[in-house]
Amino acid sequence: MSNTNVLIIGGSAAGLVAAATAKSNHPDKDVTIIRKEEKVMIPCGIPYIFGTVETSDKNILPDGGLIKLGVNIKVDEVINIDKKNKVCKTKGGEEIGYEKLVIATGSTPYVPKWLEGASLENVFSIPKKKIYLDELQQKLQGINKIITIGAGFIGVEMSDELNKNGKDITVVEILPHILGLSFDEELAIEAEECLTSRGVKLKTGVGVERILGSEKVTGVLLSNGETLEADAVILSMGYRPNIKLAEETGLAINELGFIKADQYRRTGHPDIFAAGDCSEKIDFATGKLSGAMLASIACAEARVAGMNLYSLSTVKAFRGTIGIYSTDIGGTGFGAAGLTEAQAKKEGFDVVSGSFTGIDRHPGHLEDTHKQMVKLIASKDNGIILGGQVIGGKSTGELTNVLGFIIQNNMTINDLLVAQIGTQPMLTASPAGYPLIKAAESTAKKLKK
Amino acid sequence: MSNTNVLIIGGSAAGLVAAATAKSNHPDKDVTIIRKEEKVMIPCGIPYIFGTVETSDKNILPDGGLIKLGVNIKVDEVINIDKKNKVCKTKGGEEIGYEKLVIATGSTPYVPKWLEGASLENVFSIPKKKIYLDELQQKLQGINKIITIGAGFIGVEMSDELNKNGKDITVVEILPHILGLSFDEELAIEAEECLTSRGVKLKTGVGVERILGSEKVTGVLLSNGETLEADAVILSMGYRPNIKLAEETGLAINELGFIKADQYRRTGHPDIFAAGDCSEKIDFATGKLSGAMLASIACAEARVAGMNLYSLSTVKAFRGTIGIYSTDIGGTGFGAAGLTEAQAKKEGFDVVSGSFTGIDRHPGHLEDTHKQMVKLIASKDNGIILGGQVIGGKSTGELTNVLGFIIQNNMTINDLLVAQIGTQPMLTASPAGYPLIKAAESTAKKLKK
Structure with a gap:
């Protein structure tokens, strides 16, 4: 039997970040990742294998960072967790003792049982x-x-x-x-x-x-x-959390089928943490269970798990899941953070929304200028921003992150009306026509009514 | 003599936004801009006239928005303000009565008196x-x-x-x-x-x-x-604030030569406001007078002035100037928000800094991928982020705005360690190697010591 201080099951986004964070925060601890795959795919890069990136060989999550930090990587599969004795058994026949365990087993494509023909060739x-x-x-x-x-x-x-x-x-x-x-x-x-x-x-x-x-x-x-x-x-x-191992270990599973985990990413068992697609998410705005799966959420949870393994910190706790998404369709970026207007209304929030369409550089005569649209969704009673959406050019991803930080800080429409931004002809919309602030103005008018 | 409710002196960024905000918030009021120029230059676009944009005709601040809102535009120059009777006299011989006045006279290039040869041809x-x-x-x-x-x-x-x-x-x-x-x-x-x-x-x-x-x-x-x-x-x-008119009117001028203005942008006189390059700035972090001049700051101040003309709102007050800058040099973006490390130390803050260099898309094999570097400067005693800097590609301007929102919200390094971001191969760095969060990790290590 071998021993490690921190054992992480799963080598995708959550596993990698949990291991790196654990080792960075506890350089004296022995940290081991155990994963099924020899080569791990960058999850969000997968669609691009089939076009832009051309081959999966160019979409491999590099091990270099982990190796440099001194994290051990084992390619094997944990088939049993003995949580009393803190030992994992692997398919390869190994027994690995641990002090702290992080389950980051990820998710698997959802194929509905009722779907006839799903097992046909092609x-x-x-x-x-x-x-x-x-x-x-x-x-x-x-x-x-x-x-x-x-x-x-x-x-x-x-x-x-x-x-x-x-x-x-x-x-x-x-x-x-x-x-x-x-x-x-x-x-x-x-x-x-x-x-x-x-x-x-x-x-x-x-x-x-x-x-x-x-x-x-x-x-x-x-x-x-x-x-x-x-x-x-x-x-x-869609995808479904991989929870078989956690279930067999007797860890609690929530109603949506995710491994229960608290704000420090602890499962019911004090030495077992869970992070990433397999683990519970609680929505930032609604407090309800969420089914959001994103590599960026997985990484944030894994960071929290890695920091809280040996000693909890209230200032390093997870504050609820905010879905922050972006994508690019032929050079047009689409981004969303927090609740949509439709979701917010369905959840019972009394909301107003405002939007503004401008351009993402200035003056408008510049080549390569792209339309930029921002929509904001705010609570009617206090102006707190619950969600936002963007259409734009190449800066759409980071503008969506601006929205994410606005939501995380519980900023209000009034806060945005007096907010300071930086603008530059080649890089952003104009200061007088910055869609985020103009959308706040449009929302403010509706809040007044 | 003619009368207007709100008279705004100056038609550049601050004047335009003050007028638009005043009219939007008080549609029943008559709002008038008086400006010297027939055609106003987009200030930050000026350098690009000499290359990319080719001609000043493509760098004109459009009047369409103001006209649509119903703002009156006069091309003339105010030469005297009678603040007791609330009347402005113009070069063109007009007398215009006002209820509220906004001074947005901007700035003029600084040419030092000691500089011999400055008036030579060319x-x-x-x-x-x-x-x-x-x-x-x-x-x-x-x-x-x-x-x-x-x-x-x-x-x-x-x-x-x-x-x-x-x-x-x-x-x-x-x-x-x-x-x-x-x-x-x-x-x-x-x-x-x-x-x-x-x-x-x-x-x-x-x-x-x-x-x-x-x-x-x-x-x-x-x-x-x-x-x-x-x-x-x-x-x-550099530039110097245009304060001659304000000075002659007896308005207070601060030690740096700017028209004094409070958090609502009121000058010493209750019905006279000031915004933009000509008006006082107080640094967000240091509380000291600031000489920062940016169209984006001017617009933020003008928005505050426009909202507080007829009734003050503490939630719509200006919270101190944060310099948020970005520029592009041949496709590489450079951005900065808040204090530099050198400034912070000089001001007497005990700070640590951390940085991380990654790439702005992922996987790294994508074409058009640009190096992305983020540096963070944080207070040693509480981890509050005082400043940040970025080098990157086309998303640099908005990533700099992310930094701006982090600073405006007094976020700490710990807040960033548990922050949620959105990532996408075509639009951002990877979630595991997102330079902003990695820079926070690097800074956190130094905070521990």
């Missing part, structure tokens, strides 16, 4: 496994007509990249609009326009009845009775 | 006047060898644009490094490397003794005895 999902993805890429080479089921971020990005690669793509989405969980309708419609203008076909507001074919897939039957032909189907219907 | 400054700039542009057409004196943002941007236009440019700066008031040395050196790699020559750490020539300028004598030849000299040695 029906794929998008797991975070290099071998599967390499095989998928190879198989798609000879195939032209592809249907993507599910238009969340992964579905949209995969479809756009495959389309870029010359494939004939149709996206089927049961919600009225693509990216419909992250964007309000008016922004989602613009995302749809971007996607279709690039040649991707959309079928929204319609579900899938079953996948057609005998051995190989031949098409998809939609819930409206329509049949779409296809040589391949890609299922991007 | 010695220029960079005022915000279209006619002057058009003439300057025309005169520079036949000229090749140009010396810029002063390497603040305007000096650097002008030099880079003129160089882009094929001119032979040397920049002379008395501080050890260019942009030395906004960036710490290690970042300023990188800005210098960007600028020189594009062909701009630098002479730093050396002052100007006098400008040489009899009628036309022929060169510059430096304080180290060296002579540089030149066919033209551009003075970019």
